Amino acid sequence: MRYTPEMEPAVTLTSGPVNAYPDVLRGLGRTVLYDYDPAFQRLYEQVVEKAQVAMRTETRPVILQGEPVLGLEAAAASLIAPEDVVLNLVSGVYSKGFGYWAKRYSPNVLELEVPYNEAVDPAAVAEMLKAHPEITVVSACEHDTPSGTINPIEEIGTLVRAHGAYLIVDAVSSFGGMRTHPEDCRADIYVTGPNKCLGAPPGLTMLGVSGRGWDKMKANANAPRASILSILDWENAWSREEAFPFTPSVAEINGLDVALDLYLGEGPEKVWERHALTAAATRAGVTAMGAALWAARETIASPTTTAVRTPEGIDEAELRRVARERYGVVFSSGRAETQGKLTRIGHMGPTAQPIFAVAAVTALGGALNALGGTANVGRGVEAALAVIDAA
Numbered sequence: 264m265r266y267t268p269e270m271e272p273a274v275t276l277t278s279g280p281v282n283a284y285p286d287v288l289r290g291l292g293r294t295v296l297y298d299y300d301p302a303f304q305r306l307y308e309q310v311v312e313k314a315q316v317a318m319r320t321e322t323r324p325v326i327l328q329g330e331p332v333l334g335l336e337a338a339a340a341s342l343i344a345p346e347d348v349v350l351n352l353v354s355g356v357y358s359k360g361f362g363y364w365a366k367r368y369s370p371n372v373l374e375l376e377v378p379y380n381e382a383v384d385p386a387a388v389a390e391m392l393k394a395h396p397e398i399t400v401v402s403a404c405e406h407d408t409p410s411g412t413i414n415p416i417e418e419i420g421t422l423v424r425a426h427g428a429y430l431i432v433d434a435v436s437s438f439g440g441m442r443t444h445p446e447d448c449r450a451d452i453y454v455t456g457p458n459k460c461l462g463a464p465p466g467l468t469m470l471g472v473s474g475r476g477w478d479k480m481k482a483n484a485n486a487p488r489a490s491i492l493s494i495l496d497w498e499n500a501w502s503r504e505e506a507f508p509f510t511p512s513v514a515e516i517n518g519l520d521v522a523l524d525l526y527l528g529e530g531p532e533k534v535w536e537r538h539a540l541t542a543a544a545t546r547a548g549v550t551a552m553g554a555a556l557w558a559a560r561e562t563i564a565s566p567t568t569t570a571v572r573t574p575e576g577i578d579e580a581e582l583r584r585v586a587r588e589r590y591g592v593v594f595s596s597g598r599a600e601t602q603g604k605l606t607r608i609g610h611m612g613p614t615a616q617p618i619f620a621v622a623a624v625t626a627l628g629g630a631l632n633a634l635g636g637t638a639n640v641g642r643g644v645e646a647a648l649a650v651i652d653a654a
């Protein structure tokens with residue numbers, strides 16, 4: 264056994280959290296300033312401004328002090344009132360999970376569910392909205408990570424806005440890895456975070472909130488205030504003149520500052536390009552070696568995660584164990600309904616580098632063969648390289 268469980272792996276190719284960029288790790292080590300020190304208040308305002316530039320919003324984003332699950336629950340609690348009728352679009356485990364939060368805040372939750380290797384069809388959303396004019400809130404997940412598939416969120420957003428409803432978008436594992444922004448998809452609350460494609464550790468949520476999203480939350484008598492779940496508490500916290508509702512996670516803000524500098528410094532288009540290329544090379548390698556993609560069609564496969572269908576007769580947990588033990592490569596499993604049925608190769612932040620497609624295909628193919636599979640690893644590597652070299 265080359266890589267024992269006690270040892271660190273050689274490379275973590277998961278779909279988040281991912282190892283942080285070295286510069287972000289150095290940023291986390293900056294001085295932990297007193298939160299009311301003018302230097303920190305200035306830094307906090309600047310970080311929110313950088314997030315606004317990165318998210319391309321008119322309104323200032325909000326940072327919440329917990330990894331993005333906090334932002335998702337806070338969005339449900341703040342935006343959804345008991346009289347709302349919610350349409351939850353389900354294409355995987357995260358969007359399914361959001362429905363349970365939605366039901367906590369309104370008894371009226373409808374669902375439109377597609378198989379977890381499919382994408383939500385905007386035509387079906389349009390039909391649902393037409394059949395149910397009473398729908399006031401729609402929730403969707405852009406990239407339901409345990410499925411590795413992308414939903415057409417801008418088309419969905421256009422329909423939702425035309426209907427007059429509010430839109431909550433989970434963009435945790437898509438933002439920063441592909442072209443996606445809160446206002447492009449007309450989201451009223453857009454939830455993301457630093458711990459996927461921005462290459463920072465888990466610990467914060469970044470929210471894009473529209474003007475009408477703020478109005479709706481303020482009109483909701485049940486929206487949390489003076490609570491860890493509150494979005495409203497943080498409305499003016501960006502300003503160096505205003506008090507924080509409670510102590511911000513100073514070290515995480517330091518790390519996010521660097522992560523945003525890296526993203527904006529490299530150039531978002533360049534960052535998206537290397538995510539897309541790494542994913543395309545991985546897909547080519549995986550299919551050329553004889554394995555199958557989980558996604559029903561390559562056009563809906565995510566640029567930030569490649570989900571590979573587990574071949575008949577192979578134990579998925581064993582497959583990941585062998586890949587780690589022999590090659591020191593860590594992949595993600597499926598979750599809930601997709602657990603045991605697929606293995607996920609992440610391309611996020613620092614691991615969205617094309618050469619990691621070669622490492623991923625090699626380690627996955629080697630592990631498949633160690634378990635009696637018939638992967639043609641050489642063909643897979645050549646196919647991955649061909650995609651990289653053609654770019």
Ligand SMILES: *Cc1c(COP(=O)(O)O)cnc(C)c1O
Pocket residue numbers: 279280330331332357404406407408433434435436459465
């Ligand atoms: C990662 C992720 C989250 C945050 O959840 P954790 O697994 O707890 O980090 C939320 N939604 C999506 C789609 C994600 O990929």
